[in-house]
Amino acid sequence: MPVTGETDDGNNNHSISHILSYKTPLFNLKLYLVISIFLAFFLLLFSFTIFLCCRLNRNARKRKVKHSSGLIPLVSKEIVEIKALDQHADCFRDEGKIGILVPKKSNEGVVDDASGASDVSGDAQNIGWGRWYSMRELEMATRGFAEENVIGEGGYGIVFKGILQDGSVVAVKNLLNNKGQAEKEFTVEVEAIGKVRHKNLVGLVGYCAEGARRMLVYEYVDNGNLEQWLHGDVGPVSPLTWDIRMKIAIGTAKGLAYLHEGLEPKVVHRDVKSSNILLDKKWNPKVSDFGLAKLLGSEASYVTTRVMGTFGYVSPEYASTGMLNEGSDVYSFGVLLMEIITGRSPIDYSRPPGEVRVFLLQ
Numbered sequence: 001m002p003v004t005g006e007t008d009d010g011n012n013n014h015s016i017s018h019i020l021s022y023k024t025p026l027f028n029l030k031l032y033l034v035i036s037i038f039l040a041f042f043l044l045l046f047s048f049t050i051f052l053c054c055r056l057n058r059n060a061r062k063r064k065v066k067h068s069s070g071l072i073p074l075v076s077k078e079i080v081e082i083k084a085l086d087q088h089a090d091c092f093r094d095e096g097k098i099g100i101l102v103p104k105k106s107n108e109g110v111v112d113d114a115s116g117a118s119d120v121s122g123d124a125q126n127i128g129w130g131r132w133y134s135m136r137e138l139e140m141a142t143r144g145f146a147e148e149n150v151i152g153e154g155g156y157g158i159v160f161k162g163i164l165q166d167g168s169v170v171a172v173k174n175l176l177n178n179k180g181q182a183e184k185e186f187t188v189e190v191e192a193i194g195k196v197r198h199k200n201l202v203g204l205v206g207y208c209a210e211g212a213r214r215m216l217v218y219e220y221v222d223n224g225n226l227e228q229w230l231h232g233d234v235g236p237v238s239p240l241t242w243d244i245r246m247k248i249a250i251g252t253a254k255g256l257a258y259l260h261e262g263l264e265p266k267v268v269h270r271d272v273k274s275s276n277i278l279l280d281k282k283w284n285p286k287v288s289d290f291g292l293a294k295l296l297g298s299e300a301s302y303v304t305t306r307v308m309g310t311f312g313y314v315s316p317e318y319a320s321t322g323m324l325n326e327g328s329d330v331y332s333f334g335v336l337l338m339e340i341i342t343g344r345s346p347i348d349y350s351r352p353p354g355e356v357r358v359f360l361l362q
């Protein structure tokens with residue numbers, strides 16, 4: 001009967017709450033508190049295990065990447081990216097001005113817009129300076145973004161080797177979509193080097209923007225990066241002769257000079273370092289990774305309150321004042337030159353704290 005049922009429920013509830021409020025021998029805590037503490041502990045343990053698994057997976061992938069090519073040497077050190085000064089200001093504040101060409105949906109049913117849903121055929125579209133690639137096309141090129149096609153992983157995404165239908169080899173950077181970072185990196189790179197062609201700058205041949213996913217498609221540079229050749233396991237004798245080192249230094253300088261002097265607005269790269277100098281089989285250098293680049297119009301300098309770059313390469317002036325101009329790249333290039341000449345890494349954590357930045361002149 002309903003009345004009895006209600007009474008039973010009431011009794012049950014009462015006895016459960018009674019049991020839960022029992023004092024346990026554990027510091028005289030009430031039972032419900034002990035249960036809550038255990039639950040919280042297991043939840044923490046579970047989250048930590050998941051976090052650890054993700055980290056291990058990521059490291060395993062990085063290790064796999066570094067071992068994936070028999071010819072390109074391994075690198076044992078890691079360079080940390082620094083964000084000095086005020087972390088809260090927005091260094092990308094004028095990005096709204098940048099217009100990205102994403103083909104509009106057409107009657108042929110080809111594409112979506114940057115924020116829309118995917119509705120894509122395999123056709124690529126001409127975007128003026130390069131091509132727009134569909135996700136399907138890039139999936140086919142990289143065999144579904146297969147692990148064996150991973151050539152590297154940076155702070156902003158994973159880079160895959162891909163072969164397009166016309167047989168051309170490309171590098172596809174699949175940008176990580178963390179809090180709009182993909183959009184920023186994507187916008188900045190397209191704006192900075194989309195239209196730019198120079199033998200010492202990596203060529204951006206196109207991009208893919210479908211839904212929230214952003215990918216950049218570059219010419220493939222087939223001989224690793226300078227960091228790997230300087231600090232990797234190259235055997236007893238480095239293949240980098242003085243002539244080769246000169247060629248790399250001069251080529252890099254030409255690429256940077258073009259960014260600074262040959263373009264309007266000029267482009268400040270902001271992350272010149274050995275791992276961003278790609279090399280081809282003839283040791284021609286190509287400056288890559290324009291994700292932090294800044295376009296400077298008529299103004300000589302730009303003040304940013306969020307200093308971006310890589311520890312050891314960032315100029316002291318830029319780090320302390322936030323004042324950015326091409327001089328910041330020139331300082332980083334100076335560090336790079338010292339690195340090329342000495343074969344030493346600009347950051348050496350095995351040294352005493354004051355000497356970690358190897359080339360810092362006081």
Ligand SMILES: Nc1ncnc2c1ncn2[C@@H]1O[C@H](COP(=O)(O)OP(=O)(O)OP(=O)(O)O)[C@@H](O)[C@H]1O
Pocket residue numbers: 151152153154155156157158159171173202218219220221222224225271275276278288289
């Ligand atoms: N066009 C390319 N051709 C061949 N390899 C490339 C190309 N672009 C990037 N890579 C390789 O992919 C890896 C990751 O590059 P990416 O620019 O994303 O990161 P990074 O410069 O190593 O690190 P970070 O972005 O954190 O500074 C690097 O090892 C680089 O050598």
